[in-house]
Amino acid sequence: MLKDLAGKILGSHKPAIARGISLVENESKQANELLKMLYKNTGKAYIIGITGPPGAGKSTLTNNLTRLLREKGFKVGIIAVDPTSPFTGGALLGDRIRMQEIGIDSEVFIRSMATRGSLGGLSKKAKEACEILDASGKDFIIIETVGVGQSELDIAQTADTTIVVLVPESGDAVQTMKAGLMEIGDIFVINKSDRDGSEALGVALRTMLHLKMTRESDLEVPVIKTVASKNLGTEELYEKIDAHKKYLQANGKFENKRKENLLKQIAELVNNRLENKFWTSEKKNVLERKLGKISEREITPYDFVDDLFQSGI
């Protein structure tokens, strides 16, 4: 049965892809088995991360980029990581509009993943969902995240090219710096650039970027302007993505990064398993009960950890 599902995912069957991602999302025991079956068919998709503050227009930009990629004949998967509370419903509304715009295309697959308070595991789940889309034959996978926390940064860092989307309001720029987005952007987009303050943001960004280079390249970090609501600037965005992709591939940086990601993935799989095995609810209770005493220096953290290892609980 799982083999059946894997076969259909490889055949780019939409309901099968959806079911596969659900298995991953629910941390089903079958998820690991499925990922094992698909693994040899992964590694071909190019991963684009799109991040930025809420309201910057990331979804509209993603939709525009997706349409352009489709015109060029590429298959596209989209994972929208959404930290929205289940009560606001913002994600759902956005999803519905987006489904009408691009979701009816048989070679576009869109999936929202909500955090539901479990930010820690989200990074792992999003990466695994990527593997499923990758196996289904997508040429590009776009991961859309709201740039607000460590987990989102982790996800963005698995992307081959990371795009940071900002809008002229300076409040967003504050948020951006705080969230550490300056460090991870390979391309910066000033969206809603027909608004006041777009020039000033451009100057501020270029000042900051002049003092920085991309993490893995000496390629200048481009700052481009878009008006996503009017589909302006999408072609230029694609060109910059393509230039970054070619740059990475031309000098082995692409392969190195993928290998690094693999080593990280293995270390994470091992650590998750070790930690899960170790931190039984009994041990967590002990920590909770004794933290005060450790804080007060009645117990040392060294003795505490020794005891935990010897406790056998």
Next chain:
Amino acid sequence: MLKDLAGKILGSHKPAIARGISLVENESKQANELLKMLYKNTGKAYIIGITGPPGAGKSTLTNNLTRLLREKGFKVGIIAVDPTSPFTGGALLGDRIRMQEIGIDSEVFIRSMATRGSLGGLSKKAKEACEILDASGKDFIIIETVGVGQSELDIAQTADTTIVVLVPESGDAVQTMKAGLMEIGDIFVINKSDRDGSEALGVALRTMLHLKMTRESDLEVPVIKTVASKNLGTEELYEKIDAHKKYLQANGKFENKRKENLLKQIAELVNNRLENKFWTSEKKNVLERKLGKISEREITPYDFVDDLFQSGI
């Protein structure tokens, strides 16, 4: 005997402090025992991190600050984390000069810790050395690091107040942004501010900082100018440190941060032990042998990790 050593450290006996730090540095089995004995006497020292690119004048600034702290009656410990290759000897020379300047004071303890290629463990060792200095009754501990890597950032983040030192040369500013120093500074110092370009650096820094606030406060991040070689600006630097300290203490942020650090420390102690136990040389060999095949997707990382856990090696 170890009890003897602990007693002498509590009495601020210099050779005993030196011996304690050596135990920590050499990862001696006695180190843990010693730290256990000292633990209840720690937690009183205020920790200042000083970081920045090589040649920014961090040592001279540290020396000036130390002299000022001594004038105010405080006891000072200094840990200089030095990634210098053992072949250049830069650290040794600097140490000798510094020992002549401030090291003869009985209430100042200076120690260089070289990385010797083991960057990973350095963060743990530096924190443990801090605990020893803390137990010895130092009021302030200054940790000096060259801001170049993740490990240095980790160390800087354990400080209560982190000072980033820059010089007018723009090359240093590039380095600074790259290294992620913009994110961690609570106070920025433009040293050698009598040189050309100091105004421009000030403007660039303020532009960037305007778009950012300190990690844990809404306190404005100060940018101050010093000429360490002439001992100019030291008093202002001290005032800014003191203001930051009072700010943290006034609203519970100090205590929260210390508690967070403690939880991190416990999680790290557990993880280190789990990882060390798990990654036997046999397992590392298996990883090395099979990484190529995993990369080529002949083996999945999931199967690989499953096998590792079942291998019993």
